[in-house]
Amino acid sequence: MFTGIVEEVGRIRSLRRGARSAVLSVEARKVRQGLALGDSVAVNGVCLTVTSLDPGGFTADVMHETLDRSTLGELVPGSPVDLERAMAADGRFGGHIVSGHIDGVGTIRASWRDDNAVWYTVAAPPAVLRYVVEKGSIAIDGISLTVAAVTDSGFSVSVIPHTAASTILGGKGPGDRVDLDADIIGKYVEKLLRPQAGADTGGRGDITLDFLAEHGF
Template structure:
């Protein structure tokens, strides 16, 4: 589990591409301090597993499903990426509950400055937008942000200078693709509100069932 508070910006050193997968070598500093093989690292919001460690880098495998759902397939050597280690049990919960399981991608439609902040408007597919609510939480490229406005096919966030400086969001603009993870709580609530499927051959509790059993 992650919090959406980015720890540092890493750099893609090398990409080994397979038919439908990739192996990333990522240059880093802070996240390497206590990283072990098998640990999880969010790379632009995507939960990956460290498969090997170097003095100033680590590697991670990216499977087909992850490439299909995220923007990791568009990375190239030299690309900068947001990095966050999994949350420690004794850490502060500074952002919100982030699983690192990307729901899909969005496209930055526009940016505008508002005094010291920058507004980002992101066009979003309808299946994702249904889980995005005003003043709720959204993860953009692994960054925990608060949704400021929601429209029919897009939403907006306001980003403070510190966030823009310590993440790659400050380097992005109109036309760029970003990874999106919606608030997991909303998805669980929706699932729980759906009626559970009846077992095969079961009619459930009906008036006929009650009458047949003497009620």
């Protein structure tokens, strides 16, 4: 699990492609400290497992599903990437619960400055947008952000100078694609409210608004 607080901007050293997978080599300094084989690192918000280590960074395998769901396959040597180690049990929870399992890819439609902040409007696929709520949380390229507004086709966030300077988002603009990780709580709530076909619901069926009202909710 991650918190969406980026620790370091690293760089891609190489992306070695297989038939349907890839091996990613990442240059890292701060994130490299204390890493062990098998540890998890979020690369642009994508949870990857460390498969080898060297003094200047680490490598990780990227499977076909991950390449399909994220922008990792678009990276080239020299590309900057947001990095975060998995949250320590005794660490501070500075962002929000970030799973590192990318839901989909969005596209930045517009960006503009508002005094000391920068606004970004991001077009998102319906499968992601259904979990995005105003004043809720979303991770963009692994960055924990607060949703400022939501429309039928996307959402907007306002980014403070520190975040823009400390992550790759500050260097992005209209047309750039970003990895999106929606708030995991909404996904579980939806699943619990709509059990899959054949599940034992005690004869109640799906929980509906009428059912909740009837029981005082």
